[in-house]
Amino acid sequence: MSSHTATPSATFVSTPVVLTIAGSDSGGGAGIQADIKAMSATGSYACSVITAITAQNTLGVSAIFPIPLEHVEKQLDAVFTDLNVVAVKVGMLADSETIKLVAAKLKQYHPEFLVVDPVMVATSGDLLLKTSAIDTLKSELLPLADLITPNLPESAALTNSPLPTDDLSMRAMVEKLRQLNLKAVLLKGGHLEKEDNSTDLLIFDDRIEEFTAKRIQTLNTHGTGCTLSSAIASYLAQGNDLLRAVKLGKNYISHAIAHADELQIGQGYGPVNHFFKGHRDIV
Template structure:
């Protein structure tokens, strides 16, 4: 890949990654977090907005799903012009939107599809209608190269109770495999008593532990969006699935570790997507 220059912040032939998700007016999650994460990890981000949320670090006060025909026209606009290598799917709000997204993925067949089955915000607000979960499972998940549920989402997808231990996480593996995605990253971030944040990368034949030191902070808004976007970005850049997941895990861990350097809002603040740039600027200033 050609090295970037000051006049060209992205390398020539930078892989293009599409995020299909909802807008977070607070800027910490959703489309806004996706674009930040894709940009920070070296890809060019484009977007299709599925819903507009009235949201801040304290919670979600309103959700306006984008009409189906406009979601469809956005998808056609980007796919017919841009060379999209990878797609990340986040908040889809309802069954109608899920169906149109699945249809367009089948039509345009991007090389990689990462599905983050967004159902509940960090604040606890519901972001996906319960009636839409079955549509997600039948229409979209089987198309995915990888899905990235957290523990409550994994429980919702399998109809089981939310795991409270790593043993209970492991007990979900077969049911998650049966959903039909090529791989599943079951995120263990909700096991807050654990010293490490342990995820399970579930492939057809193997399960791999992806672990990182846990950093204590309340500023974790947008972690799932950020991680899945980074995976899509690294896949688009030519990494294999396991390496893309490991690179994305390292990136989100650092973004969480530096989250308290930001002062945004009064609730669950965002992670620090551009920690590396800030560190570089500080280093330059000291020289």
């Protein structure tokens, strides 16, 4: 007769689930890889739907392979029919058909929160989406979002405006963004490199919340947009309201950039430091 030692009942902690729908970065600094790191570092469980595979490193992108539409759909169904997804972050979408599919699935499954980082413009300034796809993004996906997080080139593309070159022209874009009739826009001013400070504007219909931080001089800024939007989605999933989620996300990305030079990754523009010392203590 054998005896068995009883083990104590396990204590389960409910971890908020956050889904990233984006492209893969083989170099690990941006896209799906950055999203998963940011969500994990900020205390959420990350799952993913890959929309494109890029051949990419710190020196640039050499190839992009869009995932067939049918397989994007199967990934979405697989995640949503099993996992309790609270928040979704959307990044790179390859074309109009992918945008339409993602929008339809989000309407079908109704996640509580949606953050869209409208990845449309490469660092070189080249458009990554055709004009027709940008129109589809504006009509089908952006109206579903609780927050969109465009940088200045993306904001210019969304509003058919000249690229802002200083703080004044950046602020002049606010009303044009409001005309898109979205719930909230985080207009990121990181591209104004001549400014001593980096200022982001959280734009609502009735007010603007301003976030200003001292500009950090580093070449390791690859994946900052992906990281910030993912951190905000993570903090929303944890029960924070939008303003606090943005504040926490901004605090996290500022620390990740400040600690970026502690990493020596690649020969070009390296990644931010997602797992800097003390990342779990961000409040």
